[in-house]
Amino acid sequence: MKMDRFCLDCGSKVTGRADRKFCSDACRINYHNSLRKKDEFLVNLINKQLKRNRTILEKHYRANRFYMPIHQLHLEGFREKYHTHTTTNGMDTVHFFYEYGITFENASMVHIWKEEFQKENKQQA
Numbered sequence: 001m002k003m004d005r006f007c008l009d010c011g012s013k014v015t016g017r018a019d020r021k022f023c024s025d026a027c028r029i030n031y032h033n034s035l036r037k038k039d040e041f042l043v044n045l046i047n048k049q050l051k052r053n054r055t056i057l058e059k060h061y062r063a064n065r066f067y068m069p070i071h072q073l074h075l076e077g078f079r080e081k082y083h084t085h086t087t088t089n090g091m092d093t094v095h096f097f098y099e100y101g102i103t104f105e106n107a108s109m110v111h112i113w114k115e116e117f118q119k120e121n122k123q124q125a
């Protein structure tokens, strides 16, 4: 007894070859387009958060506020979960948001750093 198969996009009954997943090319294309849009949506959401994090750190750094309560940054929309990379600075882990980094002084205070990036060929001393 064969099981009925249904289109992954529109839910209509699928006939024909056993490996068919869609009732039509239009449904197949639509299905893959919506998967891609979901991916793009998520990537855009994370990119926006990364840029927001950077903007917040940049603002305080430029105002010479190098030590900030993390709760204040959170109120401004900062979410340290989203960072671009990490390095270790002696014993501390520095979480970077592009060229701005933070280390935790304690549970409630962060120290804001700025990394001066140099061209690759100048990094070797």
Ligand SMILES: [Zn+2]
Residues within 6 Å of the ligand: 007, 008, 009, 010, 011, 012, 022, 023, 024, 027
């Ligand atoms: Zn369909």
